[in-house]
Amino acid sequence: MPETKGHINAKSLRKAFGQAIAVDGVDFTIEAGSYCCLLGPSGCGKTTTLRMISGHDTQTAGTIAIDGTDLGTIPPAQRPTAMMFQNYALFPHMTVEDNVAFSLRVKGSDRTARRQRAGHLLELVEMLDFAHRKPNELSGGQQQRVALARALMMNPSVLALDEPLSALDPFLRLKVRSELKTLQRRLGITFLHVTHSQTEALALADQIILMNNGKLEQIGTAQELYHSPASAFAAQFMGVQNVFHAQGTEPGEDLAIHSPDSASAGSGGALYRAPIDACTFTAEEPTNPAGPTTRARVSAIEYAGDHLALTVDADPGDASLKVQVSLKDAAENPPVFDQVGFLSIKPDSLVPLPR
Numbered sequence: 001m002p003e004t005k006g007h008i009n010a011k012s013l014r015k016a017f018g019q020a021i022a023v024d025g026v027d028f029t030i031e032a033g034s035y036c037c038l039l040g041p042s043g044c045g046k047t048t049t050l051r052m053i054s055g056h057d058t059q060t061a062g063t064i065a066i067d068g069t070d071l072g073t074i075p076p077a078q079r080p081t082a083m084m085f086q087n088y089a090l091f092p093h094m095t096v097e098d099n100v101a102f103s104l105r106v107k108g109s110d111r112t113a114r115r116q117r118a119g120h121l122l123e124l125v126e127m128l129d130f131a132h133r134k135p136n137e138l139s140g141g142q143q144q145r146v147a148l149a150r151a152l153m154m155n156p157s158v159l160a161l162d163e164p165l166s167a168l169d170p171f172l173r174l175k176v177r178s179e180l181k182t183l184q185r186r187l188g189i190t191f192l193h194v195t196h197s198q199t200e201a202l203a204l205a206d207q208i209i210l211m212n213n214g215k216l217e218q219i220g221t222a223q224e225l226y227h228s229p230a231s232a233f234a235a236q237f238m239g240v241q242n243v244f245h246a247q248g249t250e251p252g253e254d255l256a257i258h259s260p261d262s263a264s265a266g267s268g269g270a271l272y273r274a275p276i277d278a279c280t281f282t283a284e285e286p287t288n289p290a291g292p293t294t295r296a297r298v299s300a301i302e303y304a305g306d307h308l309a310l311t312v313d314a315d316p317g318d319a320s321l322k323v324q325v326s327l328k329d330a331a332e333n334p335p336v337f338d339q340v341g342f343l344s345i346k347p348d349s350l351v352p353l354p355r
Contacts, residue, residue, distance in 0.1 A: 004033025006190025013062035278349035296343035
């Protein structure tokens with residue numbers, strides 16, 4: 001097992017582009033030898049954070065240290081980091097081998113040493129047989145492997161990956177995703193991976209840093225963000241929780257559900273989250289409901305492989321909630337668009353959220 005390296009500590013990290021604040025005073029620690037995903041929507045500051053760590057952007061304020069060394073204004077080439085860019089940035093006129101060996105060539109290493117190192121890395125990413133091809137003779141997945149080998153050429157402690165799977169088709173994305181995790185464990189270095197895909201982050205990450213509007217929303221394991229989102233944004237972004245404002249959640253009360261940003265949400269009640277699988281929709285009113293129940297109308301039906309995913313609009317209220325219906329139940333009582341029925345929520349699944 002290789003020695004782990006790549007402990008990252010960021011304090012009060014801030015980046016401004018003129019009057020625009022891209023990253024607003026974030027603090028985080030990433031353990032050495034871990035796989036960390038910077039997750040969030042477009043424009044949240046995740047790529048800017050990645051670029052500051054790798055030295056391609058200079059922070060406006062704050063500090064970054066790797067393995068105890070303050071990076072200060074150290075340029076990218078002198079940092080213990082390497083970055084694999086989203087577009088791979090391979091030199092089209094060079095062979096695969098020369099692309100991978102380029103950084104050692106710039107440093108003046110002799111041809112034998114750099115070819116040996118390039119061959120080792122190409123074998124590691126299963127591209128040795130393509131060493132003498134040009135990038136335009138490779139598939140997208142093969143180009144990505146070459147870019148990955150080139151990024152590893154200088155033996156970094158931290159490998160920064162800017163949305164490395166976004167250009168791949170879904171089948172190849174799953175394959176390369178698995179290969180990245182295997183490679184990270186084998187190398188024992190820190191992989192810092194920017195993505196907007198919740199599925200990608202959940203599958204890969206030992207630690208997820210969720211960002212929104214330049215700030216940190218939540219830091220934790222995949223399990224923690226999936227099962228215990230700490231805010232309405234985290235719950236909605238991870239995609240497995242319904243978030244809504246509710247009144248009348250106690251037995252015998254009339255349940256009214258509103259969207260979190262509705263004007264009606266301020267008149268009593270509270271903000272809640274509930275797992276999608278804790279919400280049910282039935283055509284007939286339950287005689288002994290398991291929890292708060294209200295009328296609802298089906299506004300969308302999607303086939304999701306092993307179940308149907310319904311969107312139902314609560315009435316009274318203006319919230320749309322996601323509901324799962326098993327294929328067996330759907331075969332017995334097929335839901336139809338615009339159908340009016342009843343939405344029930346398991347009471348022990350309701351978790352209050354901060355406003």
